[in-house]
Amino acid sequence: xxxxxxxxxxxxxxxxxxxxxxxxxxxxxxxxLVAGDDMQVQGVITDGDIRRGLLDGLTxxxxxxSLMTREYVHVGPNADRAGVLDLxxxxxxxxxxxxxxxxxxxxxxxxxxxxxxxxxxxxxVIMAGGxxxxxxxxxxxxxxxxxxxxxxxxLERIVLHLVGFGIKRIFISVNYLAHIIQDHxxxxxxxxxxxxxxxxxxxxxxxxxxxxLPRGIEHPLLVMNGDLISQFDVSRLLEQHTRDRAEATLAAxxxxxxxxxxxxxVEGTRLxxxxxxxxxxxxxxxxxxxxxxxxLDSIPRAHFFPMTDLFxxxxxEGRRVSVYRIEEDWIDVGRREDLSRANGW
Numbered sequence: 001x002x003x004x005x006x007x008x009x010x011x012x013x014x015x016x017x018x019x020x021x022x023x024x025x026x027x028x029x030x031x032x033l034v035a036g037d038d039m040q041v042q043g044v045i046t047d048g049d050i051r052r053g054l055l056d057g058l059t060x061x062x063x064x065x066s067l068m069t070r071e072y073v074h075v076g077p078n079a080d081r082a083g084v085l086d087l088x089x090x091x092x093x094x095x096x097x098x099x100x101x102x103x104x105x106x107x108x109x110x111x112x113x114x115x116x117x118x119x120x121x122x123x124x125v126i127m128a129g130g131x132x133x134x135x136x137x138x139x140x141x142x143x144x145x146x147x148x149x150x151x152x153x154x155l156e157r158i159v160l161h162l163v164g165f166g167i168k169r170i171f172i173s174v175n176y177l178a179h180i181i182q183d184h185x186x187x188x189x190x191x192x193x194x195x196x197x198x199x200x201x202x203x204x205x206x207x208x209x210x211x212x213l214p215r216g217i218e219h220p221l222l223v224m225n226g227d228l229i230s231q232f233d234v235s236r237l238l239e240q241h242t243r244d245r246a247e248a249t250l251a252a253x254x255x256x257x258x259x260x261x262x263x264x265x266v267e268g269t270r271l272x273x274x275x276x277x278x279x280x281x282x283x284x285x286x287x288x289x290x291x292x293x294x295x296l297d298s299i300p301r302a303h304f305f306p307m308t309d310l311f312x313x314x315x316x317e318g319r320r321v322s323v324y325r326i327e328e329d330w331i332d333v334g335r336r337e338d339l340s341r342a343n344g345w
Contacts, residue, residue, distance in 0.1 A: 006105055010035050011064050013042060017053065018060040020045050020067065021151040028160065029110065031095045034068045039104045041097055043068030048231065048329050051149065074099050077106055085114050094164075112164060120166040121219045122238060126158055127209060128226035129175035129200045143177045145226035146184065147333065154333055155181065155226055156191075163192045165234035167222065173209035175200035201302065206287075208305035210296055217293040223307070225287035230330040232288065237324050241290040246322035248295060248314055251288035253326045256281050286326050 008027045011020045013034055023032040030047035045067050053067045074097045075084055084096060088111050098107035132144025139147070145155035155172070162170060170188060174181050174197050181197075188195030198212040206225065213221075220241050222234065232251065241249040257280045265273040289307060298313070299305060314321050 006039075006108070009033050009108060010039070010105070011045065012036065013063070013065045015064050016060060017050060017058060017062045017064055017067060018151075020064040021050055021060075024050070025151050029095060029108075031108075032064070033097060033105060033108075034065055035105055038102075041074070041099060041103055041105050043070045044072045044097065045069070051229070051329070051331070072097070075109070076100070081114060084109050085111075088114070118166050119168050120235075120238070122167060122222055123169040123171065123217060123219070124162050124167045124222040124224070125171045125173065125198070125210060125213070126155065126224055126226045127173050127206055128155055128181060129173045129178075129203060129209060130226075131176045131203070132227075141177075142180055143174075144333075146177075146180055149229055149331075149333060153184070154229060156184070157229055158224065158226065159185065159188070159191050159193065159195075161231070162222075162234060167234060168193045170195050171198050171213060172196075172226070173198040173200055173204070173212070175203055203304065204302070205304045205306045207299060207307035207310055208303055210291075211299040211301040211303075211305070213296060217296060219293070221291045221293060221296070223289045223291060225332075227333050228287055228330065229333060230286070230288070230326060231328040232286075232326045232330065233328065237288070237290060240324050241322060244320070244322040246290075246320045247292045248311060248319075249290040249322040249324055250311060251286040251324045251326050252283040253286040253330045254281060255284040283323070283325070286330055287332065288326070290324075 009023065009029070009031060011023045011032045011034055013036060020032045024030055024047055032045040033041050034043045034045060035041045043065065045064060049067045049069065058066060073087065073091055073093060075087070077098055077100060088094065088096060094111040096109040097105060098109060100106050128143060128145040130144055132139035135144055135147065146153045159170060170193050172181060172185070172195060178197070178199065185191065185195050198209045200209055210223065220238060222238070237249065237251060259278050262274055262276045263278055264271060295310065298310060311321060
């Protein structure tokens with residue numbers, strides 16, 4: 001990689017969070033490296049670091065260095081390809097800076113370049129037709145999936161994430177302000193994929209738009225809501241679906257509910273137990289699914305149909321449904337407070 005290309009990944013220590021976001025958006029690799037004029041790397045900033053920093057109260061004008069991770073994985077110029085690939089897999093990372101003896105940036109290894117992103121035969125459907133009523137007035141002039149988080153539309157983040165895992169055929173269901181989505185993505189060529197649109201004449205819910213898919217889907221279909229930000233491993237999800245021989249797989253995420261009071265158990269008028277501010281953990285539906293193509297025949301055509309209705313029917317019939325646990329970052333930007341927190345407003 002030429003030094004001029006490396007500059008696309010560099011943000012100066014004195015620059016701001018906004019500047020780091022511009023660097024990340026400009027290189028499409030979800031990575032910024034904090035370095036001075038000497039190109040000595042002081043730390044790394046990922047797209048996730050920015051979102052977590054904004055959630056923790058930082059602003060766009062906070063120093064970029066306040067976000068950076070000082071202890072980061074890096075390799076030397078002589079590191080062999082196999083060793084770097086093993087390191088990436090072991091640490092579940094997708095980028096590794098290459099530094100010389102003075103910790104100056106001389107290159108960057110990317111997982112996709114090392115292994116080659118093999119195009120998957122699977123297609124994906126992103127549900128983006130909702131009005132986003134809970135996000136008004138923000139959604140008065142743009143659809144919810146086109147709301148920006150850390151400087152990039154949510155839907156664009158989803159598309160780029162899928163493409164990075166080799167998903168090259170994408171369907172987007174549209175209804176409310178559909179032209180904004182179509183004008184932004186076009187046929188998908190500039191995003192490294194092919195995008196077709198499923199036009200909902202009226203809102204069809206989280207599953208109804210699947211009835212608009214063309215015939216000929218032959219491989220497990222990835223379906224996800226259009227208001228999610230997640231770094232979930234697409235390959236592992238699809239692999240588990242196949243390994244479990246499931247007809248449908250539901251991705252789930254751990255969710256903690258904190259009760260801000262002391263909870264009591266009583267028998268009659270006698271106090272039996274007092275638990276101070278307990279926390280309860282649940283596995284919640286993450287809005288990401290994998291479906292066998294045969295299930296598409298179960299979707300009523302052009303009718304409102306929640307995805308949960310399909311899963312409830314499968315359970316009633318005793319059919320195989322798998323659950324995939326997402327351990328990576330996951331944010332559902334469905335409410336104004338969620339959007340505000342995600343952007344540090």
